[in-house]
Amino acid sequence: MSAVPPWLDDLLWTYRNVVVSLGVNGLLALSMYAVLAAGQLSLGQAAFMGLGAYASALLTLRAGLPFWAVLPLSPLVPVGFALLVGGPTLRLSGIYLAIATIGLGEVLRAVYLNLDVLGGALGLSGIPESAPLWLIFALLAVALLAFWRLGRSRIGRAMEAMREDETAALAMGINVRRYRLATLLASAALAGLAGALSAHATDFIGPNDYGFEPAVAILSFALLGGVGSPLAPVLGAFLLTLLPEALRGFADLRLVLNGVVIVLAVLFLPRGLLAWRMRRRAA
Amino acid sequence: MTLLALRGLSRHYAGVIAVDRVDLEVPARGVHAVIGPNGAGKTTLFNLISGLVAPSGGTIALDGADVTRLPADARARLGIARTFQNIRLFGAMTVLENALAGLHARLSASFGAILLGLPRFRREERNAVARAREALALVGLERRAEERAAVLSYGEARRLEIARAMAGAPRLLLLDEPAAGLNPAETVTLASLIRVIVEAGTTVLLVEHDVKFVMGLSDSVCVLNFGRRIFHGTPADARADPEVIAAYLGPPPAGPAA
Ligand SMILES: Nc1ncnc2c1ncn2[C@@H]1O[C@H](COP(=O)(O)OP(=O)(O)O)[C@@H](O)[C@H]1O
Ligand SMILES: [Mg+2]
Numbered sequence: 001m002s003a004v005p006p007w008l009d010d011l012l013w014t015y016r017n018v019v020v021s022l023g024v025n026g027l028l029a030l031s032m033y034a035v036l037a038a039g040q041l042s043l044g045q046a047a048f049m050g051l052g053a054y055a056s057a058l059l060t061l062r063a064g065l066p067f068w069a070v071l072p073l074s075p076l077v078p079v080g081f082a083l084l085v086g087g088p089t090l091r092l093s094g095i096y097l098a099i100a101t102i103g104l105g106e107v108l109r110a111v112y113l114n115l116d117v118l119g120g121a122l123g124l125s126g127i128p129e130s131a132p133l134w135l136i137f138a139l140l141a142v143a144l145l146a147f148w149r150l151g152r153s154r155i156g157r158a159m160e161a162m163r164e165d166e167t168a169a170l171a172m173g174i175n176v177r178r179y180r181l182a183t184l185l186a187s188a189a190l191a192g193l194a195g196a197l198s199a200h201a202t203d204f205i206g207p208n209d210y211g212f213e214p215a216v217a218i219l220s221f222a223l224l225g226g227v228g229s230p231l232a233p234v235l236g237a238f239l240l241t242l243l244p245e246a247l248r249g250f251a252d253l254r255l256v257l258n259g260v261v262i263v264l265a266v267l268f269l270p271r272g273l274l275a276w277r278m279r280r281r282a283a
Numbered sequence: 284m285t286l287l288a289l290r291g292l293s294r295h296y297a298g299v300i301a302v303d304r305v306d307l308e309v310p311a312r313g314v315h316a317v318i319g320p321n322g323a324g325k326t327t328l329f330n331l332i333s334g335l336v337a338p339s340g341g342t343i344a345l346d347g348a349d350v351t352r353l354p355a356d357a358r359a360r361l362g363i364a365r366t367f368q369n370i371r372l373f374g375a376m377t378v379l380e381n382a383l384a385g386l387h388a389r390l391s392a393s394f395g396a397i398l399l400g401l402p403r404f405r406r407e408e409r410n411a412v413a414r415a416r417e418a419l420a421l422v423g424l425e426r427r428a429e430e431r432a433a434v435l436s437y438g439e440a441r442r443l444e445i446a447r448a449m450a451g452a453p454r455l456l457l458l459d460e461p462a463a464g465l466n467p468a469e470t471v472t473l474a475s476l477i478r479v480i481v482e483a484g485t486t487v488l489l490v491e492h493d494v495k496f497v498m499g500l501s502d503s504v505c506v507l508n509f510g511r512r513i514f515h516g517t518p519a520d521a522r523a524d525p526e527v528i529a530a531y532l533g534p535p536p537a538g539p540a541a
Contacts, residue, residue: 003339045344077433112329119488123379125443129289146398149397149398150397150398153392153397153404154383154387154390154392155388155394155397157376157380157384157387158387159375160373160375160380161376161384161387164373164374164376165319165371165372165373167335167367168367168370168371168372168373169384170334170335170354170355170356170359170450171333171355171356171359171364171365171367171371171448172356172359172385172387172388172447173356173357173359173387173388173451174356174358174387174388175356175385176356194457200484213520215438231476276376280376280377280380280383281379281380281383281408282404282405282408282413283405283408283409283411283412
């Protein structure tokens with residue numbers, strides 16, 4: 001099916017899980033970037049990912065829909081939830097939005113655990129591995145390009161202006177509420193897409209895959225990489241995905257590592273590893 | 284013709300009436316000043332006009348249309364621009380990008396046109412950059428275009444705020460203490476800048492402490508004291524008004540009374 005040389009095929013097969021994680025985490029990093037770039041701190045990315053993953057698994061396993069239909073439909077579920085929490089949380093700002101979105105993640109975990117149709121503590125297994133590697137990376141590339149283009153337009157300027165000074169942004173005629181909602185929805189859609197792709201690349205999903213720990217891990221992608229451009233959080237995601245692989249023997253240290261990265265990044269790299277800031281105009 | 288009409292406008296804070304049933308008509312064109320002692324409610328009045336603070340009572344009309352219920356961003360899109368007493372630039376963005384942000388409401392390329400990089404979007408961006416550069420040239424900052432706004436000196440930052448507000452060619456420009464912290468030479472430059480802005484057709488409403496600056500520049504003066512309007516008229520009449528003198532201007536220099 002593919003024109004990939006055999007040695008690369010072997011490599012991809014051996015490290016398939018890592019390669020999948022690279023692409024999926026790259027998308028999650030962009031999902032985080034969407035909100036951070038507009039000056040919001042949401043910690044709901046893992047929850048949105050979980051909603052996309054569970055929705056896609058159910059559509060495949062229970063409804064029997066083909067993958068090409070499942071993929072665009074699944075993100076609609078987290079987008080719906082984002083709309084639901086969007087109303088109240090958009091009135092919240094700063095740390096309150098963060099807490100509200102952590103709450104969403106914890107509530108959903110309880111729901112996954114207690115609903116039989118969602119597999120309970122066992123989760124859902126037997127999901128066909130129908131997400132090809134190339135598709136994951138093609139979608140990541142498209143998302144990156146989209147953020148790049150939008151970032152160099154009035155939309156990117158409005159988002160950075162909001163992040164810098166919300167009051168001044170309002171005085172410029174920037175519809176801050178609309179941008180907040182739009183970025184939250186885009187973030188939810190991307191995370192949901194990442195969830196659907198990962199569910200269909202690993203064959204199993206469980207209720208604990210989308211809790212507080214992954215939420216913090218996704219935040220650390222952006223903290224490590226930075227938010228000066230959409231490339232930065234993706235770089236952060238790649239590094240934080242590969243680093244634990246390099247430290248294979250210390251798998252238990254993954255969480256500690258994320259914590260250490262967050263602390264170090266905040267202390268020593270307030271603008272991230274890739275501090276370079278993209279230009280905010282296309283002409 | 285009246286550009287801005289305030290009727291019975293009030294804003295209460297716990298224990299303080301910052302703005303107390305103020306009536307004011309600002310004609311289109313010209314420079315109009317709001318003066319008064321510290322805490323008189325001048326900034327609150329500007330916050331009410333620009334929509335950053337909701338009134339406790341009263342109405343605001345722009346060009347005859349009631350805008351009292353409109354949020355700040357919608358009013359900005361109708362042509363009310365402003366600067367802030369304590370400068371609020373987008374520090375991480377460049378000088379040019381700040382001016383471009385001021386043009387936000389004038390740009391209309393669709394989401395799709397931006398994503399696809401269509402010619403329509405590119406043309407609009409080119410025009411926007413040209414207009415933003417003009418606004419910078421107006422305040423003498425064109426050569427700093429690519430620097431971060433955060434590195435500007437205090438006087439330059441004040442000028443960039445004016446350029447950012449002017450980029451979108453507003454109908455009404457609110458300047459909250461634009462001369463505060465400027466040296467005498469910068470103050471003179473500011474006065475001629477305001478004249479240029481008015482010549483170009485934008486109406487200026489300004490809050491200022493420097494009485495000489497205000498009197499020489501303004502077509503009308505509104506004096507606030509404890510949130511209440513105690514005078515509205517020409518600068519010359521303000522100088523002679525006993526209540527204004529008592530509240531704000533202080534007694535005239537010693538000598539035979541006029
Ligand atoms: N957000 C606020 N909360 C409480 N009191 C306020 C607030 N803003 C202004 N005030 C009060 O309203 C009065 C007018 O303030 P302000 O409009 O800033 O005066 P000015 O600009 O004329 O110096 C002051 O007594 C001030 O303390
Ligand atoms: Mg003030």
